[in-house]
Amino acid sequence: MSINQGGLLPLEDIKSNKYILSQIKNILEIFGLGLATPFKDIPEEALDYIYHGCNKEFNKDLKYAGISKKIKINFDGLIPFMEELIEERESYEAILLERHFTTEETCPECKGARLQPSSLSFKIDGKNIAEVNGLSLSDLKEWLADVKDKFSEKNSIIAHEILKEIETRLQFLLDVGLDYLSLSRSSKTLSGGESQRIRLATQIGSQLVNVLYILDEPSIGLHQRDNERLINSLKNLRDIGNSVLVVEHDKDMIMEADEVLDIGPRAGKFGGEILWQGKPKDLLNADTITGRLYYRKKKNCHSGSKKRRKWEKYRPKRCYRKQS
Secondary structure, eight states: OBTTTTOSTHHHHOTTOHHHHHHHHHHHHHTTOOTTSBGGGSOHHHHHHHHHOEEEEEEEEETTTTEEEEEEEEEOOHHHHHHHHHHHOOSHHHHHHHHHHOOOOOOTTTTTOOSOHHHHTOOBTTBOHHHHHTSBHHHHHHHHHHHGGGSOHHHHHHHHHHHHHHHHHHHHHHHTTOTTOBTTSOGGGSOHHHHHHHHHHHHHHHTOOSOEEEEEOTTTTOOHHHHHHHHHHHHHHHHTTOEEEEEEOOHHHHHTOSEEEEEESSSGGGOOEEEEEEOGGGGGGOOSHHHHHHHOOOGGGSTTOHHHHHHHHTOOOEEEEEOO
């Protein structure tokens, strides 16, 4: 099997990167080989250049032409390229490479804490920093409340402002429904909605004003109780002097908006039109699919009807906007 036939697996995930392929082709040309050469026939030296890079200029004799050709290789190597791409994680190619060519293992020395033994030896109320990071945010809040009373008078004075800041930032995360997460949770394991709500909590904590926030269905996956807390957080952003634009399908979120825009009539290229705009309470009288689905009790809208399923299929998106 040759490289052209898929003999170098990482290239299958980065096919669109012509630079990598051209560099590998130049390296093989130095040895009188090509991309169609069977992989087993490629010498170790050439593979080392491909894997780990090469920064040299070579003279290649073209025996049929009777001349020599200069080939300049300026390539860091396929492995360093993959490592950099995976670390930056800014493209779909990086996600594919990480999925296919990396594994996660727990360090036998730190047991996954990623800290030196000297750092883990310091404990507060019997817990080191790794154990505290492993608590869910709701449990962390309770632990912080309990640990306050266990400090000496001197340490209480030192810890007061620190704990106050931690509790404030922690509450922002709890308010957007992230009480089940822990501080040790890897960011790459977060869903899109979770990442969006973390950024939202950061913005709430920054107390910026005169900012336009745009969110895409932040309520996905939330329990009803947490949904109410998320709505209150969005209202808080509005109340301090910002505008919040939310694309949503959740009825409760829509009903709490200051202004509703019903966009449709269908998805993608079949939509994009503002079908209706007004206050949430007036959506009851809107002659749109959204109005009929949510608020009208017609015979053809009851659960299980063919017409209802057809409307669900083409249900338009709604924009939820809060204005200061």
